[in-house]
Amino acid sequence: MLNDLLLNELVVNAYIDANLLLFVIFALWWLAVRILSRTGLAGAYDAQLRLLNGVMLAGALCPVVIYLADGIISQYSLNVFDLIVAHYLDGDYEIKPSTMQLLIDAPSHFVRDFVGQSGTFMVTLAMLITAGTVGFLLKAIINLLALRRVLQACHPLRTIGSVTFLISDTVLVPFSTRGLRRRYIVLPEVMLEDMADVRMAISHELQHFRQRDVEWDMALAFLQPLFFWNPAFYLLRKNVGRLREMACDQSLITRRRYDIRAYCECLLRAGRRSMMVGNPVSTMRMSVAFVDIDALRPAISNSMLRQRILALTGYDGRKHGSRLIYMLILVPLVTFTMMSAVMMRSPADWSHDRLMLSTIVNLERLETRNSNNLMMVRPQQ
Template sequence: MIPGDALLDAFINANILFVVAYALWYAARFLFHRLGLRHSYATQLHLLNSVFVAIVLSPFLIVAFAALQASGYAKSVNVNLSDMVVAYYLNGGFSMQATEFEKLVNLRDTFLNNVVNAAGWVAWTVIAAFFAGLIIGTGRLVFSMFCLGRIVSASYAWRRFGRIRLRLSDRTLVPFSTRGLRNYYVVIPSHMLGQPKELSVSLAHEFQHLRQGDIEWEIVLEALKPFFFLNPAYHAWKRQVEHLRELSCDAEVLTRGRIDVRAYCETLLAVCQQTLRRDRMFVVAVPKVTLVTADRSTLRDGRMTFLERRITSLLDMRHLRHPRLLYMATLLPLIGAIMLTAIAIQRPGDWSQDRLMLSTVVNLERLDEINRLSTFGRVRN
């Protein structure tokens, strides 16, 4: 059985990696905008998904790196962040009492031990916050899946293509797609049967989501959401994926040339008007991928809504040259930085020479403090 401190340590590393990965992604997106590549939505979406996979696979890299060090092939390679900070301190990089610096360096180990042993009010607060978020998030996810199942089961079978099931719904006003254990479901509002343009746009959009594998990614992100309930970087990450998959889907559908840009935009506007009057069950039902959603928060704040951004991107759509080259040129540095971070934030292993030196300095400092207090007591007597 895996020890509790090892699981907690891996969980902390995952949260740190999400923060670092989102910061790197934000820098890459800023570079794309400066280079005039903001319309490379499919490439950006693939980058986000690839970086997510790199975060998931990072523990295997850490195990492999540890095995290389144990076998002697990478014994001299030390990229541990804690060890580098200790070495920098011992070389006079900054001035600080050795005892205080040791507490700062061991802060993570102290936190892990306190949480695992439930020692102190800080540990209890962290434990309570995590389990509260986990219970609330899990309950929300279960209830959302129940609502989604009711919507799909209450719809009517229309057509089927292999594992894809097309269904009509009298309750749903917005087209969406989801999946079960085996089959995919594309649910279309019944009133769209009398509106051929909206029907063709909706089907093309949802089928493109199926091609891109967006439903599987939505399921994975929703399933992990309760565990990273307290991490704002994860929520920002998920929001970026949701936006990019819609922008990418819009561009791919129009690139095929079977649907007119005007008809596509008119359908988005028409369906968005319906979302403003949708029922509560549809709002909370996940995991699903919809044609369009109404962003009420931006409407209140007076900022550009995501729907406006989608329509603007459709009207100003540009074709990207050599998307695979851009993808690889951006992915390799991102993966390298994330893997290096994953190794650097690990807890230090055996006592290094620098850590032994720090321990010696701390002991000398404590002896000096004891001697000073003893001398002060003798003077007073």
């Protein structure tokens, strides 16, 4: 029973650390974007997308790195709680020792109460998190099955390498997705009347494959059950969706030399079709559409299309940024992400500073007890 409780505490601590790390990742990426803007690279959407994907991947690999380097990390007090205590013992904070220990121990007490289902609040919180996780997981599975049905209803056109082109008489906007081994590009039948639009849509979806956007969308869809309540997750996913489209548009205009006006008109035509009632791709995850518009929220989605068109019309055709600048920003981002993950870990054992704090608290309590005893003895004398 004791081992089960310890294991549950480890799992809950890891879950809390992962959610806190998402806030750190978003803050670091936001800072990196501000730096890019100051260097005249505000329109370097490909670099911004690479940075965001890179720092998110680093966050996902943090548990593996920490596990492999646990022997080295455990030799040092690489923990935010130990650093706070160290600064307190140096006199940087004016606070009672007992209060400081209470603040330091509060997270571990919360985890123990949560695991032990101590009180109505903890039981309710555990039920809400469990229900949300199960609900969003079921939603992801249902979405995957719906996507499979759409693909099965399509008509095969041709296969080139690992990419299969399909024609659909129900889908109104081109989109791309993938299975375990094959990738799919679905073209609406109504779009075949304009082959210029078809060529631009296919080039767009192939660029999404090059950027690994479909894989990222699927990964985020299955991560949502774990982070459904975390606003940082939705901010990151929103920016991933925005940047992947802008980076894709920018790359196509740069490499394929499509006419910007013709490309924007193609986007607008696809946007009008996607807002029609009954478009199955409007609310479908795990696929990347040519124009991602939710028919239930046209005002919000239309602003995204507007941003894409404004970015294209203001694009001067130059290739923004360089690999050197990208690496100079990515390396510190990954480093700070890894350091943050290490610092947020719950300490495996008591450090020397925490033992010192505990000793000071015990002395404080002993002094308080002695003072109370003296006050009780004096009146009797």
